[in-house]
Amino acid sequence: MLTIKKFIFNAFQLNAYVVYDENGDCLLFDPAVSNHAEMQQLETFISENNLTPILLINTHSHIDHIIGNRKVAERYQVKLAAHPGGQGFIDRAEDSSARFGLPFDGVKKIDIPLDEGDTLTLGKHVLKVFYTPGHADGSLCFYAEPEGFVITGDVLFNQSIGRTDLPTGDYDLLQKSIWEKLFTLPDETVVYPGHGPDTSIGVEKKTNPFVAIGME
Secondary structure, three states, X not given: OXXXXXXXXXXXXXXXXXXXXXXXXXXXXXXXXXXXXHHHHHHHHHXXXXXXXXXXXXXXXXXXXHOOHHHHHHHHOOOEEEOHHHHHHXXXXXXXXXXXXXXXXXXXXXXXXXXXXXXXXXXXXXXXXXXXXXXXXXXXXXXEOOOOEEEEEOXXXXXXXXXXXXXXXXXXXXXXXXXXXXOOOOOOOEEEEOEOOOEEHXXXXXXXXXXXXXXX
């Protein structure tokens, strides 16, 4: 069984997730800590639950999702897995952090490139990787089929979708990603987004004003 713990980090109220199995191994999704208190919060949870981080994963490479990469990777000696399409954002991370007033202590290189059809393994558990561009080049979603949840980053939110007015954003492409990759999942699938409250595929299919099935 996989268990998921959500943290809210940095000025952008970023949802970071620790996904762990019954043996205590864990995956760190977007652990974008921006100060000592946030790092301590993450460390305390990992320590108190006797967890062993084995991999750091980015849903995409916007600055609010990657600012903790270097600090977390060095603390736990883990590699970074992400889609190489986000490299341009990583290259501009210092400028982006200055523009938004976020702390910057360097970036972490992508060690393991991920793409559509790849999988992440945690013990006996497998998460499927979906490539879902439209909000940003390099956007990925991660689906745990037996447990019935999907981590969507900034692709799909509760009653909203990711912005498409930023570099590499494309509204039509984002709709296509959601309709073809996410809305084919079972309605009861829990959606863990990059910001805001959880939701479900069924609810968003019926009521999301940007992508609900049947709406223009």
